Amino acid sequence: MTELNQQNCQACRADAPQVSDAELAVLVNQIPDWAVVVRENIMQLEREFKFKNFKQAIAFTNRVAEMAEVEGHHPALLTEWGKVTITWWSHSIKGLHKNDFVCAAKTDTLLAD
């Protein structure tokens, strides 16, 4: 199977299905550093990234933003001194789509400066 980080987001319509429990179990194994969280009944993928200072944190944030624009899929980004929290979910379906796992895997590849 093609690595998640080599795949691209598909257009996600409001009637697209959320990932099934079986798909979720397979996909989370491929992004082991990410946690599945539920907020306001919406399942999301979240990871905290640590940095030495604010400049590195905002530079990483901007790399993620550029990737999100290319993919047409957008995360919640919280940039703090030395820390960036990234949260992926699909607004259109109020839950997790394969796109979120692809983008989480791509986010991991942007870590190196």
Ligand SMILES: C[C@H](O)[C@H](O)[C@H]1CNC2=NC(N)=NC(=O)C2=N1
């Ligand atoms: C029209 C546009 O493609 C949509 O609004 C996209 C933009 N980015 C998006 N990002 C995320 N995370 N979920 C969406 O449903 C979504 N929809």
